Amino acid sequence: MNPRRRGGRVLVLALLAALLLGGCGGLPGSSPVAAGLRADTKVDQRARVVVSGPIKGAPQTIIARDFIRAGAAFQDTDANQQVVGRTFLAPDSVDRWKPTSAITVYDAPTSLTIDQLPSDQVRVSVAAVATIDAAGRYAELPPGTTRSLVLSMVRVDGEWRIELPAAGFGLWLNTDDLEQVMGHYELHYVVAGTQRLVSDVRWFPSGSGLATALTRAQLGPVPGYLSGVATTAFPASAQLAVDAVDVDPQGKATVVLADDPAVVEPGRRRALWAQLVATLLQPGTTVISVALEVQGVGPIPVPNVADEVAQLDVLGFTTEPSLALTVGAARRGTEVTLVNPQDVAEGGVVPAGRPLQGAPGPTRVSSAYTGLALSPDGTDLAAVAQGRAELVRWRAGVPLTAPPLGTDLTDPAYDTAGRLWVAGSAQGRTTVWTLTGTAATPGVATPVSAGWLTGRRVLSLRISPDATRAAVVSTAADGSGSRLDVSGVRRDGSGVPLSLAAPYQQGQPLVDLRTATWVGPLELVALARDRAGGQLRPFDVSLGAGVGLRRVARLTLDQQLVPPVPDAVSVQTRDVDSPAAALVVLTGEATYLRLGGRWELAAGVRDLVVGGL
Structure with missing residues (x-):
């Protein structure tokens, strides 16, 4: 179920029907589980998971297994107006069961592992893929994570029943049931000093x-x-x-x-x-x-x-702006022209383009500069030198070298508020800077406080379409521990960024993260690997809803994910409505376009960048 205004999208070749079919994971011979109708927008017809109560005379392992599976129907009652899951519990444990207090999501195709322990105890284990806390915050877990729970069993009227831990218990939901009974929804807050709303995604029962x-x-x-x-x-x-x-x-x-x-x-x-x-x-x-x-x-x-x-x-209020993505820049050799990134013909042919505003002809950008970025209105270009110690802007075709900032500079990025962003190292400390990105002079760099980046090396920094959030990919100083964090951009009254708020980690299952680019107000596309030794490829990351690997467990990842491009260094999209179908991958020497489910080399185009991404 995906009730959000902009649904999370897994970057797959196709969402095969097999992903939506099949039974729930578990030991054979369990009480029946059947998925009911899926809830649709504005229709009071929510999804249901129908389960049966305890089997008479069932052993401890079956009672434990069926209790875990019955948890998915925690919103429904049986003919006796009793929540079915409670019928598996000893009387003293009924109030200890708080379904939405802590949810563990486990892989549907894998079975629950049930072990009989001494002293009337049972251990239940699962391959866990995510958790949802009491506030509705979803966090994916690294591949290979397991969760175990030891349950005590007692006799009640001659039948085995479960005694929950004194600290209480929430839910274990398999990935199929999660999509049926839970959904991710947006809460809204007022952007300071405006009448715009910004969203935060949480998970709630869809009942x-x-x-x-x-x-x-x-x-x-x-x-x-x-x-x-x-x-x-x-x-x-x-x-x-x-x-x-x-x-x-x-x-x-x-x-x-x-x-x-x-x-x-x-x-x-x-x-x-x-x-x-x-x-x-x-x-x-x-x-x-x-x-x-x-x-x-x-x-x-x-x-x-x-x-x-x-x-x-x-x-008098509005929500986040949409992205038009109609202004782009193509670099052929050393010449840069403006193009419409959506006007790409079959075979990856990119149109010839036109000069930047005020430029007499194509803007010349030497191959000594990399990480090309374009302002949202198409008036300015920016790039860093190959040595990553120099930032240059081009306005009306004229280069403007920014004052010395530091070393190990990231590729620059423009935001929709007209600021140019870059991160790097200055005097041994990780620093983030912004400049007026469309001025006729080089401008003065303003440091942006981000104490949580101390001791880390920034690989990529991009600003959301509404200019409220930064997506930061960073590693430890030695290159280990890559992670993607989203952090709010705090600004002064004139809109100049002052600091980055506390980080909110996203894309937890991914390793060797390289870059992450916004493709919508709540969507990013990241270049990463799904596991150590895996291939570097694009992944969709939905803010507050994960990478979506929980949805692709029935087939191997290589059968479903967008194929990798060798030597890829960055990724973005030309179309926010179908980002997976319009990916642009740069290698530093060539541009590859996703067209018709395959990669096409954009002949003669070294870089193709989209304004404001």
Whole structure:
């Protein structure tokens, strides 16, 4: 299930039907499990996983196994209005089972391993691929990770039942059931000083309580990686007045907040409502409109806004901008011209192009410069020298050498706010700089504080389309421990970046990460390996939803992922609607384009870059 506005996409040759078929992993002879209808947007028809209760006279190992599998139906009740999973538990353990407190996701094609232990205990083990915490944060695990749980067994009315650990237990969901009963959804926060919203992705059960779960989560604080970048209109004291958000048959959600003077402050009402509208009206919910009230007070009045809102723009707010990707630059030999990156003909033929704005002809960029970048409006180019100690911009075809910054400079990157970014080493310390990327002079480099990068070497730095987040690939000083982090960009009142917020690691299963480029507000494409010794290839990374390797377990990765390009050094896309089908891979000497499910060499083109990526 993928209810987000921009669904996460695994970079595969095809999403084969086999990926959506097949039974759940487990020992043979278990109680039956059947997948029901999948929930669709705006239709109150959610997915269900139907399970049976304990088998009479079943041994300890079967009871333990079927309890784990029955957990997927934690939102449903049987004919006796009993949650089936609870029927496997001893009476004292019923309250210890808190399904969404901690979820382990395991590989569906692999079986649960059940071991009988002495003293009426059973050990259950799985090949774990991800976890979801109580806040709904999804984190993928390195390949080969296992999880084990020891369960004590006791007799209840002559039948074996489970005694859960005193610390409690959540869920183990296989990858098939995860897609049926959980979904990733966006919470929304206000970009500081604007009327734009920025998203944070969390996972929630896709059942009748979804609107309530989303609202409760939306009342919480701004996540750490967006701290100082975005704000929330909800005061820390805000809470629901009743246990649930009511959604009527017409799709109207009524949110009733507890009486709190801070909630009804005039200065926060519009933004508060906008956050709820954006979150509750997203695809995957059944909500069509939102009404907002305070208990004992009634509807919260906002000038020129009705008591029921069905569109975000009524409140004067917008979400993240989309990417057009219609401005690009091609380098043939030493000549650079502007092209439309989507006007690529069959066979990888890139159009001849036109000069940069104000340039009399093609801009000449020597082969001594690498890491070509283009401003979003196509007016400026930037690159670094092969020795990675010099940054140069070209405006109207004229080179502008930036003041000396440091060594080991990354490829430069432009953001949509007009800043040019680069990272490197200065006086032995990792440093991030920005410059005015479209000025007629070289400009002054401004350091951007990022203390969490101390002791690390930055390989790649790219800014999201809405200019709120940085994607940073880095390693330890010795080159080990590569990782991809997303961090919010804190700016001053004039828009100059000041610092990077706390890192939020993404793409955890990937190793030997080289670069990561944004292909949408919540999507990145990374150049990496899936395992040590694996081939270097592009991977899609969905912010808060993972790399998607959990979806490709039934066939080997080589049968499904985009084939590698030898000597690849960077990757981006020409089309955000189908990034996998429009990949651009650069080797430093040649450009390869993904066309019709195959790689095509762009004849004579050394570099093809897209403005703002």
